[in-house]
Amino acid sequence: xxxxxxxxxxxxxxxxxxxxxxxxxxxxxxxxxxxxxxxxxxxxxxxxxxxxxxxxxxxxxxxxxxxxxxxxxxxxxxxxxxxxxxxxxxxxxxxxxxxxxxxxxxxxxxxxxxxxxxxxxxxxxxxxxxxxxxxxxxxxxxxxxxxxxxxxxxxxxxxxxxxxxxxxxxxxxxxxxxxxxxxxxxxxxxxxxxxxxxxxxxxxxxxxxxxxxxxxxxxxxxxxxxxxxxxxxxxxxxxxxxxxxxxxxxxxxxxxxxxxxxxxxxxxxxxxxxxxxxxxxxxxxxxxxxxxxxxxxxxxxxxxxxxxxxxxxxxxxxxxxxxxxxxxxxxxxxxxxxxxxxxxxxxxxxxxxxxxxxxxxxxxxxxxxxxxxxxxxxxxxxxxxxxxxxxxxxxxxxxxxxxxxxxxxxxxxxxxxxxxxxxxxxxxxxxxxxxxxxxxxxxxxxxxxxxxxxxxxxxxxxxxxxxxxxxxxxxxxxxxxxx
Ligand code: SAH
Ligand code: SF4
Ligand code: F3S
Numbered sequence: 363x364x365x366x367x368x369x370x371x372x373x374x375x376x377x378x379x380x381x382x383x384x385x386x387x388x389x390x391x392x393x394x395x396x397x398x399x400x401x402x403x404x405x406x407x408x409x410x411x412x413x414x415x416x417x418x419x420x421x422x423x424x425x426x427x428x429x430x431x432x433x434x435x436x437x438x439x440x441x442x443x444x445x446x447x448x449x450x451x452x453x454x455x456x457x458x459x460x461x462x463x464x465x466x467x468x469x470x471x472x473x474x475x476x477x478x479x480x481x482x483x484x485x486x487x488x489x490x491x492x493x494x495x496x497x498x499x500x501x502x503x504x505x506x507x508x509x510x511x512x513x514x515x516x517x518x519x520x521x522x523x524x525x526x527x528x529x530x531x532x533x534x535x536x537x538x539x540x541x542x543x544x545x546x547x548x549x550x551x552x553x554x555x556x557x558x559x560x561x562x563x564x565x566x567x568x569x570x571x572x573x574x575x576x577x578x579x580x581x582x583x584x585x586x587x588x589x590x591x592x593x594x595x596x597x598x599x600x601x602x603x604x605x606x607x608x609x610x611x612x613x614x615x616x617x618x619x620x621x622x623x624x625x626x627x628x629x630x631x632x633x634x635x636x637x638x639x640x641x642x643x644x645x646x647x648x649x650x651x652x653x654x655x656x657x658x659x660x661x662x663x664x665x666x667x668x669x670x671x672x673x674x675x676x677x678x679x680x681x682x683x684x685x686x687x688x689x690x691x692x693x694x695x696x697x698x699x700x701x702x703x704x705x706x707x708x709x710x711x712x713x714x715x716x717x718x719x720x721x722x723x724x725x726x727x728x729x730x731x732x733x734x735x736x737x738x739x740x741x742x743x744x745x746x747x748x749x750x751x752x753x754x755x756x757x758x759x760x761x762x763x764x765x766x767x768x769x770x771x772x773x774x775x776x777x778x779x780x781x782x783x784x785x786x787x788x789x790x791x792x793x794x795x796x797x798x799x800x801x802x803x804x805x806x807x808x809x810x811x812x813x814x815x816x817x818x819x820x821x822x823x824x825x826x827x828x829x830x831x832x833x834x835x836x837x838x839x840x841x842x843x844x845x
Pocket of ligand 2: 556557558559560563564565566600601637
């Protein structure tokens with residue numbers, strides 16, 4: 363007999379269903395609190411991208427609404443949540459090893475509830491693995507974890523056996539609580555899921571179809587953020603450029619950029635991520651007109667070879683990509699461009715890789731994130747028979763990083779002596795007297811700072827530059843660009 367139950371989600375669009383369970387769990391928690399004499403803790407570990415970080419802020423909000431308090435160590439928690447990623451094998455192994463370490467915690471504290479959610483656990487084979495090899499994990503659900511936690515937790519706390527739930531990518535609830543990590547910068551999800559099915563990518567399988575939030579809900583959240591002093595808002599979605607398509611009202615991402623830009627206040631507006639096939643002139647025009655849009659465009663290229671782009675199902679080619687870049691630079695000459703590149707996609711020859719290096723030399727990105735192709739089970743690329751050997755992938759990766767470092771170093775040299783406007787994040791991890799922050803173009807800047815700078819804009823005169831950072835001192839001089 364199996365000790366598990368399968369469930370499928372029936373999500374309620376406005377989050378009301380979960381509100382009911384939040385109250386039910388709160389009742390159990392207040393009883394437990396009265397008995398134990400202290401509030402139960404929740405510990406959340408987050409793997410993967412900004413979307414997962416945003417989801418974890420919602421998990422934290424929901425947990426807090428149920429009566430938990432955030433704690434820094436899993437040993438102190440009654441509820442432990444691992445919000446996982448599946449984008450590459452390494453990400454999955456990392457999440458599994460962290461979940462593995464929870465075994466001894468459960469042994470010490472059998473009443474602790476362990477939840478695994480996110481992209482990795484949205485896959486049936488990973489759910490089965492957790493079912494069989496990680497018996498101390500109580501609840502397993504996919505990327506809708508934050509939307510369904512109260513219901514599943516209530517069921518587990520009321521005596522049900524271990525719960526396993528594969529996501530259905532249903533409607534996204536509004537009005538669930540959020541506990542934001544920072545007050546001065548915020549993730550603002552505008553849509554969930556992805557319809558693109560790039561042949562290497564697991565995301566559409568684990569996050570479901572594209573679902574856009576309503577513009578009025580996003581605008582209300584943006585207004586509230588700005589009203590509360592937020593200075594940096596990042597709109598999130600796997601492909602923000604197709605925002606609104608599923609709403610069928612004609613309202614699109616360009617319109618959303620314009621409407622959020624119209625909110626009064628001193629804040630920067632960012633977005634992640636854009637698909638080059640949908641980076642329209644209309645969007646670029648909206649960004650160029652906006653006095654809030656940060657001068658940074660992340661436009662993942664993936665490969666510079668038309669043959670590989672086709673095999674990746676990216677639906678643009680070198681020429682389209684270069685056209686888009688040219689238009690972005692025509693409208694916003696000062697913009698910082700960044701990108702993602704995958705090396706070692708199946709069938710990638712030395713010539714294909716040369717094409718990638720060539721386009722990188724032409725575009726001269728400010729920075730790129732380079733990845734070695736990692737076959738993902740269930741995606742078409744994983745089954746292609748012309749896989750590239752590991753050592754070739756590594757060589758290409760190193761060559762790519764070397765080229766990009768040289769370009770980033772050259773680009774950053776141009777900032778020498780200039781004044782940049784920095785949103786301060788606080789002291790650096792390695793040297794507490796040096797404070798770090800970001801420019802509009804998303805460059806990291808370090809300078810001798812003070813506590814009061816955190817969350818505020820500071821002007822810094824750049825004295826030294828490296829490939830990944832600028833260094834300087836605070837100045838009363840105005841910044842070259844006031845964004
Ligand atoms: N939706 C975003 C990116 C999501 S994943 C976009 O389309 O840009 C972030 C990056 O991880 C991708 O841009 C890609 O470069 C990389 N990536 C995705 N799947 C991968 C895989 N199987 N192996 C290696 N890198 C991968
Ligand atoms: Fe993955 Fe492509 Fe969707 Fe990005 S656009 S999440 S790479 S399928
Ligand atoms: Fe990972 Fe899921 Fe993000 S697979 S990169 S956490 S969308």
